[in-house]
Amino acid sequence: xxxxxxxxxxxxxxxxxxxxxxxxxxxxxxxxxxxxxxxxxxxxxxxxxxxxxxxxxxxxxxxxxxxxxxxxxxxxxxxxxxxxxxxxxxxxxxxxxxxxxxxxxxxxxxxxxxxxxxxxxxxxxxxxxxxxxxxxxxxxxxxxxxxxxxxxxxxxxxxxxxxxxxxxxxxxxxxxxxxxxxxxxxxxxxxxxxxxxxxxxxxxxxxxxxxxxxxxxxxxxxxxxxxxxxxxxxxxxxxxxxxxxxxxxx
Numbered sequence: 592x593x594x595x596x597x598x599x600x601x602x603x604x605x606x607x608x609x610x611x612x613x614x615x616x617x618x619x620x621x622x623x624x625x626x627x628x629x630x631x632x633x634x635x636x637x638x639x640x641x642x643x644x645x646x647x648x649x650x651x652x653x654x655x656x657x658x659x660x661x662x663x664x665x666x667x668x669x670x671x672x673x674x675x676x677x678x679x680x681x682x683x684x685x686x687x688x689x690x691x692x693x694x695x696x697x698x699x700x701x702x703x704x705x706x707x708x709x710x711x712x713x714x715x716x717x718x719x720x721x722x723x724x725x726x727x728x729x730x731x732x733x734x735x736x737x738x739x740x741x742x743x744x745x746x747x748x749x750x751x752x753x754x755x756x757x758x759x760x761x762x763x764x765x766x767x768x769x770x771x772x773x774x775x776x777x778x779x780x781x782x783x784x785x786x787x788x789x790x791x792x793x794x795x796x797x798x799x800x801x802x803x804x805x806x807x808x809x810x811x812x813x814x815x816x817x818x819x820x821x822x823x824x825x826x827x828x829x830x831x832x833x834x835x836x837x838x839x840x841x
Contacts (some may be wrong), residue, residue, distance in 0.1 A: 606632060626731045641723050668804050674811030677802060678742040681763050681773075681809055684798050687791065688776055689760025695753040702753055705745030715786040726787025736786070748801065755779065758831045763802070766813015770806025773799045 609632040612620055620628060667673050700707030716736040718725050727733045739748060755775060762772030777799035779793045802809045810816065823829025 592831050599639060599642045599646060602635055606635045606639055609635060619642060622730060626734055626825060629729065643770040651770070663802055669807055671808050671811045673805070674808045674816075676806050678812045681769060681796050681802060681813070683768065684773070684776065685760045685763030685765075687760070687795060688756050689764065692753050692756030692758075695756065696834045701749045705747075705749035708752065709740065709743075709745040710751045712740050715788070716740065718743065718827070728787075729784065729785065732785045752779070765772070766810030766815045767818065769810035769813065769815055773802035773809070777803065 595718070599686055607626055612628050613625070613632060667676070695701040695707075698707075700710075715726050716733050725733075749797065756779070759776040759779070760773045762768055763776070777796050780796035780799060783790070783792045784796070806818070810819070819829070821830050
């Protein structure tokens with residue numbers, strides 16, 4: 592057994608114990624320690640994932656598909672003909688993000704000081720005086736927002752959100768690096784959901800996950816049809832890297 596395999600077992604056990612402490616209703620954990628347990632769980636979980644990936648890469652049969660998916664999902668997420676199915680979804684999500692970013696770019700309280708964003712953070716992080724459930728469920732996210740509020744980071748963070756929404760919107764509308772654009776869109780949806788804002792975020796998040804899974808074909812009726820074969824992927828070089836790395840002929 593390799594050192595990576597030996598490390599995976601205690602990491603998995605530790606991650607399981609930390610998760611039980613967080614979610615088991617019969618185990619009471621002080622609110623002072625709960626955020627630290629949550630941080631520790633995610634650190635251990637990510638470390639476990641890295642270790643398992645190292646173990647899998649050392650296995651000569653690691654790329655073998657052990658469970659074959661249904662033909663419909665293979666078509667939906669891998670066949671370029673399915674790109675026409677993802678086209679209206681991609682454009683819908685893209686325009687939603689572009690409109691949201693444009694509203695922030697041209698409206699008051701965002702890029703002119705971030706007062707609107709600071710107010711949103713303050714309202715989300717507020718704990719109600721009367722008995723009731725706060726907007727934010729997870730303490731670690733409330734702590735994160737409080738750090739941003741106390742440091743007055745809304746001035747530059749408003750620009751990040753605004754430009755990020757515009758970039759995601761344009762990327763999806765024109766089909767440029769669709770999977771990456773959809774991933775960052777889903778990341779922003781999740782951030783808004785963690786802050787207690789539902790609105791259209793559940794629908795947008797669900798559609799974005801579909802676009803991420805269909806990253807090979809979701810942008811086929813867009814720029815990705817030509818861009819992805821040129822750029823390639825980290826595990827399969829595209830046309831451009833091969834040309835740059837090719838040996839010139841005489």
